Amino acid sequence: DAGVIQSPRHEVTEMGQEVTLRCKPISGHNSLFWYRQTMMRGLELLIYFNNNVPIDDSGMPEDRFSAKMPNASFSTLKIQPSEPRDSAVYFCASSVAGPGETQYFGPGTRLLVL
Amino acid sequence: GNSVTQMEGPVTLSEEAFLTINCTYTATGYPSLFWYVQYPGEGLQLLLKATKADDKGSNKGFEATYRKETTSFHLEKGSVQVSDSAVYFCVTNSGGSNYKLTFGKGTLLTVNP
Numbered sequence: 001d002a003g004v005i006q007s008p009r010h011e012v013t014e015m016g017q018e019v020t021l022r023c024k025p026i027s028g029h030n031s032l033f034w035y036r037q038t039m040m041r042g043l044e045l046l047i048y049f050n051n052n053v054p055i056d057d058s059g060m061p062e063d064r065f066s067a068k069m070p071n072a073s074f075s076t077l078k079i080q081p082s083e084p085r086d087s088a089v090y091f092c093a094s095s096v097a098g099p100g101e102t103q104y105f106g107p108g109t110r111l112l113v114l
Numbered sequence: 115g116n117s118v119t120q121m122e123g124p125v126t127l128s129e130e131a132f133l134t135i136n137c138t139y140t141a142t143g144y145p146s147l148f149w150y151v152q153y154p155g156e157g158l159q160l161l162l163k164a165t166k167a168d169d170k171g172s173n174k175g176f177e178a179t180y181r182k183e184t185t186s187f188h189l190e191k192g193s194v195q196v197s198d199s200a201v202y203f204c205v206t207n208s209g210g211s212n213y214k215l216t217f218g219k220g221t222l223l224t225v226n227p
Contacts, residue, residue, distance in 0.1 A: 004157075031213060043158075043203075043217045056214075091157055095213075102148070103215065105157035 002026070004106035006092050012112045018080040021109045024073055025094030033103060034067055034077050035091040043091075049075065050097055082113045116141040120204040120218035127194055127225050135189040135221050137178075137204035147171075147180050147187040148205040152220070158203065161189075194225045 005024040013019055025032050034046040048056045052069045060067070064083070069075040079086055089110050093103040121136040139147065146165045150158040162171030167182035176191045187204060204218040 033213075042219055045214060048213055050213075093158075097213065102160045102163065105150075105159065107157045 004092055004094055004104055006090075006106035006109050008109060009107060010110045010112075012114065013082055014114050015083055016081045017113075018078065019082045019086075019111060019113075021077040021090050021092075021111070023075045023077070023092030023106060025075070025092070026104055027073070029094035029096055029104070030072070031095045031097045031101075031103075032069060032075050033093040033095075034075070035093065035105075037089045037091060037108070038087075046077070046090075079111075082111075084113045087111055087113050116145065116206050116208055116214075116216040118204050118206055118216050118218040120202075121221050122219070123201075124222040124224060127223070129196055129225055129227050130193045131225075133189070133191040133194045133198075133223070135202055135204075135223070137187045137189065137218060138185050139187065139204070139206045139216075140185065141206050141208060141216075143208055145206045145208055147178070148207075148215075149176070149178055149187070149189050150203040150205055150217075152201045152203065154200070161202070194223070196225045196227055199223055199225045 007022045032049040037043050046059045047067045049069045067077045089108045091108045093105045095101045095103045117140045119138050148163040149161040151161045152158045162173040164171040164180035170179045178187050178189045201220045201222050203220045206216050
């Protein structure tokens with residue numbers, strides 16, 4: 001079975017540019033998570049969707065960040081405009097909602113903003 | 115809120131050595147506990163989990179027991195291999211239907227031949 005798919009795997013962009021990260025969750029999973037991983041802050045939850053609806057976006061850093069989930073098989077995380085401090089690895093994860101359910105992580109997108 | 119404290123790394127061992135990575139947690143309710151592993155350049159993968167007190171999770175020779183009395187979930191392996199080199203994260207969620215995971219800072223394990 002295919003796991004969580006993310007694209008691109010690597011992105012290098014210049015400050016001020018728009019960046020769009022993409023995620024395809026595991027088929028049948030109804031919860032989707034976007035995380036950011038940095039050396040300084042570790043893993044941070046940015047946003048959580050359940051049944052395509054954003055439930056918790058309290059971790060989204062600021063208005064420059066937005067996320068959508070137009071259907072059960074696709075989600076995007078957009079940064080506009082990007083800044084050097086956004087450089088990080090961004091992970092998408094999905095799960096079947098329920099107590100104690102495992103989250104399955106994608107391979108991540110390594111973003112470098114120059 | 116929940117928190118997880120795990121042993122700071124890095125940890126360097128020789129092949130076939132015994133591994134322990136300590137983890138303690140604070141949480142409300144009845145959390146589930148997880149160990150995730152991150153191999154170089156990859157995403158996190160679930161290694162094992164335990165959903166209630168005294169449960170033992172195990173996978174690939176790794177074990178961890180959910181100890182409510184000591185609020186601990188220490189990871190152990192009797193004989194590590196070079197291929198076990200990775201970062202290990204102790205993770206908890208809140209009890210019930212809470213989706214939020216709380217991650218430890220991660221412990222880098224390097225196993226030398």
